[in-house]
Amino acid sequence: MKCNKLVIILFCTFYFYKANAQDFKLGNVSVEELQEKNHEMDSTAVAAILFEKGAVHFEYTQDDGFKMITQVTTRIKIYKKEGYEWANKAVSYYIGSNAKEILSFSDVATYNLINGKIEKTKLKSDGEFDEKVNKYWGRKKITLPNVKVGSVVEFKYVVRSSRFSELTEWSFQSSIPVNYSEFKTFIPEYFDYNPNIKGFVSPNITKEKSSKSLSYSYKPKVMPGDNLHTSTSQEKLEFVETRTVYIAENLPAMKEEAYVNNIANYTTSVSHELSVVKFPNQPYQTLSTDWPSVTKTIYDYEDFGPELNKTGYFEEDLKVVLAGLSSADEKILAIFNHVKASVKWNDYYGYSCDDGVKKAYKDKTGNVAEINLMLTAMLRHVGLTANPVLVSTRSNGIAFFPNRTAFNYVIAAVETPNGLVLLDATDPFSTPNILPLRALNWVGRLIRKDGTSIEVDLMPKASSNDVVIMNYEIDAKGEVSGRLKRQRTDYNAIIFRGNTKNIKEDTYLEKLENENDKIEISDYSRTNEKDLKLPILENFAFSGSNFSEIIGGSIYINPMLFFAVTQNPFKQEIRAYPVDYGFPFLDKYNITIKIPEGYKVESVPTPLLLNMEDNLGGFKFMINTLDNAIQLVLTHQINVPIVIADYYPMLKEFYQKMIEKQNEKIVLIKK
Template identity: 40%
Template sequence: MKHLLLIITLFLSCKTINSQNYEFGKVSKAELEEKYHPIDSSSSAAILYRNERVSFYYSSSEGFMQQREIHERIKIYNKDGFDWATKKEYLYQGRSNKESLSGLKGVSYNLVDGKIEKVKLKSDGKFVEDYSEFTKVNSFTLPNVKEGTVIEYKYKITSSRYSIDDIIFQYSIPVNKLDVKIATPEYYIYSKQPNLAASYMPKVNETIKNISNPFDYKVNIINVNEENIPALRAEAYSGNINNYRSKMALELSAVLNGNKIIEKSFSNTWEEVSKTIYESSNFGGQLDKFSFYKDDLETLLAGVEDDFEKASLVENLVKSKVKWNGRYGKYAQNGIRNAYKVGEGNVADINLMVVSMLRSQGVNASPILVSTRNNGIPLFPTHDGFNYVVCSVQKGNEYLLIDATEKYSANNVLPQRVLNWQGRLIEDKNVSRWFSMMPNKKSVEKSMLNVKINNDFTASGKVSKQLTDYIAYFYRDKYASMTPEDHIKSLEKDKGDIEISELNFENGKEITKPIKISYQYELSDGVDEIGDKLYFSPLLFLATKENPFKLEERQYPIDFVIPYVDSYLVNIMLPDGYNIESLPTSEALVFMDASIKFSYIIKQNGKYLQLKVDLDINNPMIQAKDYKAFKSFFSKIVEKQGEQVILTKAQP
C-alpha cells in the first residue's frame, strides 16, 4: 500500500510540473496554497523552476562575450527557508575582463484573501559591495517574504571571460524542474567533467547547431532537462557536502583560430597547471628575496641554526605583522611587500610571505596549493581546483606545514579547512608533486573524572582534561577568547542539572603546549534512588547520550577529519552503607580492520570503582558502503556508556 501511495504522489507531482506555466510572472494559486513539498515534506523551501542559459555572442570590438541568464522560482514553506529570498553573485572585475549584472527583476507572491498579491523588488533591496580587489558582490533580497511565499527573479551576467562557472544540478532543497542549456562556439574547446562522487546524475544531451551571424560557425550545445531532483542534505560527520553535489565542471582546454587550428592550448596535466600558476607574478613572483623584511629577519634569526626553529620564528613574526583579511586565494591579493607594510593580506599574501622569508635564509621552503574543504576535491587538472596555499618546510626526510593566517594554528596543525585529501607541492616551475594534507599523528583528549556520591544522592567531584594537537587547536579556536563565565556556560550545556565552578584553563594561547582544563562540579540528576537501590552511569555527564548516526541509509562517507584518541579515567568513591549489586561488564569492540577500537574496563578496588574507556580512531574516514555496520558498532558504544552501576543499601 505504501508503494502505491508513493507512486500516486509521484504521478500527481509530475502531472503538476508538466502542466505548470513557468513564464516569468505566471505564478499559480496552487503554488501559493502548497503547504509542504509533495515528495520531500521536511524541506523548508523548494526550487519550483530553475532555468539557466550560458551562451556566447560575437562583438566586433570585444570578440566572443559570454552571457549567463538565470530565471528561478522558489517556494518558501517556513521560516527556515527565508534565507532563499537572498541571492548573491560574485562578479570578476579584472583589469581587462569585467563581469556585469543587468536586467534584474524580482517579485514576491503571497495569497491574500484568496487573491495573488505581488510585491516587486526595488532599489532598497539591491546591494553592491567590494569582496576583494578583483571581485564585487551583487546581492538582492526579495521583499515581503512570509511562510508560503513564492519568490521569482531573473537577471543576466555578461562577461568577456571564457571560463564557465560550474553548472550546479543539485541543491540543499529539492528542485521540481531544472532546464539548463550551455552553448559554446566551436573556437572554445571545453573539457566536461561531472562529479562522479554524486549519488544523483542527470541525463546530459549534446548537439551541434550552425550559426550564421555575423559569420558561419558551429555551436556545441549541452542540454539538461530534469524533474524531481532530490535535495542534497548534510549528514552527521559528512565533511564537505559539496564534494557529493551533482554538478558539472567545464575547463577550457584549447582556443582555435579562424582556421580552426589550435591557437592556444591550456593546461591538461597537473604538472602544467602547477607550472602556469608558479609562473604568475602573484605566485612565484612573490617568492624572491625582498629587502623590506631583511632587517627584521636578521634580528629575529640571529644565532638560530635549525630550519624548523627558523620556520616557527618566521611564522610567529608574520602572524604578529600581518592580519588575515578572511579571503582565500592562491594568488597574492596585495603582494607580500604591500601586505607587510599595510599589515593585512589574503591567504596567499601571508603564506607566500612565509615561504619567501624562509627561502631568503636558505631554508628548503615551498608553497603547497590546496583546495579547501568547502571548495571540494579537484576532479581533473584545473587552475580553479585550487583556492588556497600553505607553506611546507623540509629538513631531511621531515616536513613541517605552516599556515600563518590563524592565531592558534601551529606547526603541522593546520586549520580544518585545508585538511582536504592532498595538495600540490611546487618546488619551482618545473618540479611539483602531490602531498598528503591529512594528519598522520593522532590527537589525544584525556579526561579524568573523580566522583563522590553525597548523602543527598548528588554527585560531585573534579574533572581534569588534557588536549593535544588538533583537538587542542579546535578547543583554543572556540574557547581561548571566551570569558570564564561563557566558558562555564558552554561546558554546562547538555550535561543535565550541573553546576561547574573553579574553572582552570591552562595554555589557552600557548600553541606549542597541550591544553589543560580542570573544574569542580556538582550534579543533581546523575544518581537515581529507587527503593533501597542507587542507579547511575559511571561516566555521568561525560557519556555519549545518543547515536548521531540515525539514518537507515547513507549516501556519503563518515568523516571524522582527524585520527584521534578519546580516553576517560573515572574514579568513583562508593557511598557508605551501600554494596555493589551489579556492574557493567568490561568489553572491547573493534570495527573492521581495527580502524576504530573501543574498550571499556571497569573494576572495584576497595572503596572505589575504577573505569577506563578508550575510543581510538585510526582511520577517520568510513565509507558509505560500511555505514550500516558502523552505525551498529557506534550504537553498541552508546549503549555501553549508558549501562548502569546498581548499588544496594546494606542491611544493618
C-alpha cells in the same frame, strides 16, 4: 582511506531522470502552485525550487570580440517561515582590472494568493544591493518583497563576461528539493570545454551540432592618410555551434549529515574548464588540462610567483630572529612564529596576493597568500627547501578536476629528510604539521620553482588525544562531587584554543556548566594556553545533583556522568557520503568513583571490547570494583581521518553499541 574508490563512487549513476519537454517560463505562476501547502515528495521541506534554468551562449562584436552570456531563471515556492531565506539571492561577479563582468537582475517578483486571486509584487529599488567583496569580486543581492508562507518567488539574472576560462558551475541539487533543473550550453567551434560531472544523480544529456551565423557591423580601422569617411558594412560570421542540454528532475534535498566536510562535494553538478581556443587562421591555444599545467600557470601569475622573490623587506628582521639558531628545525619554528606574530590574517582566502607581501608585512595584515608566500620566501632565504602548496579549503570543496579555480588557499611546505613540514601562519594556534581545520581537505598541490608539482596528502596521520582523569564520590542523596583533569593535544588543542580565544573565563565556565547537566564548577585553572608545543590542560572541581536516581533506596548512576554520549550521530539508514572526522583521535576516560558509606555495589556494566574491521577504530570499556570504589577505563579511538561510505553500516552499529554501553547504570544498594 580508499580515496580512489570514493572518487569512483562519486561518478556512479544512482538515479536516472528522463527529460521533460515542458517549457518553464517566468510570469505564468499558477493557482495550484500557490495553493500547495507541502512539497509532494518531502513534507519537511521549508521551500522548493519549482524550476531553475541556466543557459550559456556567446555573442560577438567587432570591438569586443566574443562575450559569454550566462542567463539564469528561477522559481521557488515558500512552504514555511524557515524558508524565507530562499526569497533572498546573492550572485558574485568579477570586477578585476581586466575582463570585468556585468551582472543584472530582472523579472523579480513575489506572487501570493489573495482571496482566490493571484497578486504580483515587483521588486523595488531598495530591495537590490551591490557590494564590493574585494578587489576582484563584487556581489549583487536581491531581497524579494511581500514574502509569506505560501508565496512563490521568481527572478532572472544575466552575467555578461569576456572571461571564458570556465563556465558557471551548475548545481542540479540544493539543500531544498528541486522539481526541475536544466542547464544548456551553446558553444561555438572556436572553444573546447571539458565538462566534469560529479554527484550521485546522473542528469539526462543531449547534444547536437548545427550551423550558426552572427551578424555584426564592421568598420575598417582608419590609418594615417586614409579617407576618414570609410563606410560601415554588415558582416556575417559563420561557424558550427554545439548545443548541450542537461536535465534532471525530482531531486531530493541534499541534507546535512554528521561528519560531512562539505555537502557540495557530493551534490550533483557540472563544471566546464576551457581546454583549447582555436580561432581561424591562428595557432591552437592549449590551456590547462592537467595538474602540472594548472600549477605552472598559477606560479607564473604576477601576484603569486614573483612575490616569492621579494626579500629586502624582511632581511634585517630575520637576522635578529635567527640569532644563535643553527638547526633546520629551530629556524623553521622561529620564522614560522615570527610571521604569525608579525602579520595578522584579514580573513580573505585566495592564492593571489591583493596588495603584495611587502605591504602586508609593513601594515601587519594580509590575506592567506600574502602571509604564507611571505613565510615561504623567508624559509627559502635562509637556505631551506620551501615551496607553496595550493589547497582547496573544506568550504570550497574537493579539487576533483584540474582547473585553476579548484584551489582557493595556499600554505607553505619545507622538504626535510624526515618528510614535508606543512605550515600555515594565518592561525595563531597552528604549529608545524598541525594546520587549521579549514585546510584539511584531502590533498594539495606543491609547486616548485621549476614549475613541477607533486600531490601532497593534507590529512593527519597521528592521533589527537583528549584524555580525562575524573575522581568523584557519591553521597547517600545521590549527589556527586569531585575533580577533573583534562588534557588535549594537537587538533583537539588547536580547536579548543580557537574556541576559547577572547572569551572571558566566567563566560566560558557558565557555558561549560550549562552544557554539562548544570554542574557547578569551582577552583578552575588552565595551563599551557600559550605554549603551543605542549598539550592544553584544564583542572577543576565540580558538583552536581542531576546524575543519579534513587529508587527503593537504591542509587542508579551513569559512571560517565556528563561525558556519556546519548544519541547516535549516524541516523540515516543508508549513507552515500564518506564520514569525515578531519583527523584521527583517541578519547580516553580514567574514572574513579567512591561509594557512599553504608552502600555496596549490586551491579555494574559488563566490560566490552569493540574493534572495527580494517583497523578503523575501536572501543574499550573496562570496569573493576574495589572495596569502596569503582574504577572505569574507557577509550574511543578512530584511526583514520576519513571513513568511506562502504563502512557506514558497520560504523553505525559500532556507535550504537558504544552509546548503549556508555549509558548503562551502576546500581548501589544499602548494606
